[in-house]
Amino acid sequence: MESTSQTSLFERLKESLDSLRKSERKVAELVTEDPTFVMESSMSAVAARAGVSEPTVMRFCTGLGFDGFQAFKLALAQALILGVPSVESAMNRGDSVAELASKIFDQTISSIDRSRRFLDPDQMEQAVTAILGSRALVFIGLSASGLIAQDALQKAQLFGIPCSAPSDTHQQFMAAAMTDPETTFVVISNTGRTRSTMRVAEMARSRGATVIGISGDDDTPMMRVCDVKIVAKTFENTDIYTPTVSRLAGLVVIDILSTAVSLRRGEAHFADFEAMKAGLAGYARMSDRETDSGSASFD
Amino acid sequence: MESTSQTSLFERLKESLDSLRKSERKVAELVTEDPTFVMESSMSAVAARAGVSEPTVMRFCTGLGFDGFQAFKLALAQALILGVPSVESAMNRGDSVAELASKIFDQTISSIDRSRRFLDPDQMEQAVTAILGSRALVFIGLSASGLIAQDALQKAQLFGIPCSAPSDTHQQFMAAAMTDPETTFVVISNTGRTRSTMRVAEMARSRGATVIGISGDDDTPMMRVCDVKIVAKTFENTDIYTPTVSRLAGLVVIDILSTAVSLRRGEAHFADFEAMKAGLAGYARMSDRETDSGSASFD
DNA sequence: GTGGATTTGGTAGTAATACTACATAATTAA
């Protein structure tokens, strides 16, 4: 049985590379070099190109915890569609737009998959109950994380309790300084080291508010002062021209939280929601099309 | 060869269901019912459980355009990790947070995969050249699409040309009414029917500006007045409690555009970027950690 | 209806593939 652990196949392969035997390593290298070939080839072909015998390939597969070559190939196929390892997907100047798009989609999907595997359900659960039990919500973030905060605000406004997402640092701090124990703060920072966001978190905490932290890592200064710690881990390449995929993971976390909260608020709230949606439909839609409140979402 | 067309395996299976022969349909039904079983079983096992002979299974695979059963299984494995078909992933009140998270991740990943397959490289290319050739940029959107516009603004500010993303409708219209042929407007609306956004697009167009549209569909009123049409297609369920995945697809499109534009602007711009990043690092980071401008991204 | 033609499904056989038991080579330790 393959352990459906947190790490993806390629990561697992990489870290177990030095614990492998010499000839098995050849197989591992072939897999990382040309995974597509391995995926669509037979065991004999793989063995031949790696310069080893077939049982070695077999041992390589079972050694990684798979039932056999076939099972490994399936896992490889799945890992492959979540994006090729970042080595190949580095972007360079000569790339066509189509190539860029392909690489960015690869990175995006595999990053989201990664954040999925790292997301702690317990912390999410705690976050949901905290939100459900509070009388007001405040979302805090800057730049990319600020957008996540704004997005969260848009969704949280449907919860039926006062919520805000001040965008400049002074207003953020003021909100924290004036808060109370019945308010929940959601502080967002991918790095977890944004100074002003940290100060807001500390202040809110000291005022007795519940503080939920969303960050790319669990051991950051900001997270240490949070009651609930939600980790949205991504590949976030340090490369300059790499798009910031962290915000996408953050947005998915917001999706999950808001959906969970909405579901637990029950029918009464549901009716309000419908009314709001119907009103919005008449607002900004074209008149030559039927303004069906159902099929249209928010923009 | 399997046609790596726009439609995913399950969609393809569904639409070719009535063009299949009686016994092959049994196989198709088994695949949709219990894809995991099919994936990890041999042909004989599949044939037995479907109540048909092995060659029928074989014909089923080749009929769908695959080289054989193995190739089909690989494709199935890949389709499977992109999320089970949406029927099963409907959310209901009794779901635990973990289940919700799983379903939302499923939907998100498969939606992004879908938008990838529908994205037209030519239009993207045109968008990039349009942006590179313009002297100013304006991003327009409301609510969820407004966030995409803000995100685009954050990235576009690194291009070194004036850019803005007015957030209220009046300011948006004013920007369009005062624009010139050297400006490019990026108008964003998932539905493509947001009236005010459409009016902005029309006005900008009539003033001679280049208008790039980003929408969830290519045949919407808004798209008709756009010079460049970028389709970010998703599954966007009409269900109320379904999270809006469309914005994620939009953000990925922005990622691609901004990365492509950055890459084509060359070295001079690169230096500016580094300086900005270094400055930003000293700004908002903690002092107890080394403020490495490289490893930190934007928030 | 009936006989011919065509489509649809299954049987049996073959080539290949994955997997296993065993033996030899390499490496390490005594």
Added chain:
DNA sequence: TTAATTATGTAGTATTACTACCAAATCCAC
């Protein structure tokens, strides 16, 4: 240097995917 242990390859087997061929069913003209 030799014994023990580990690592790798050889040879063989059982399974699996695939193919050629045949039978049943369906369709259509008369």
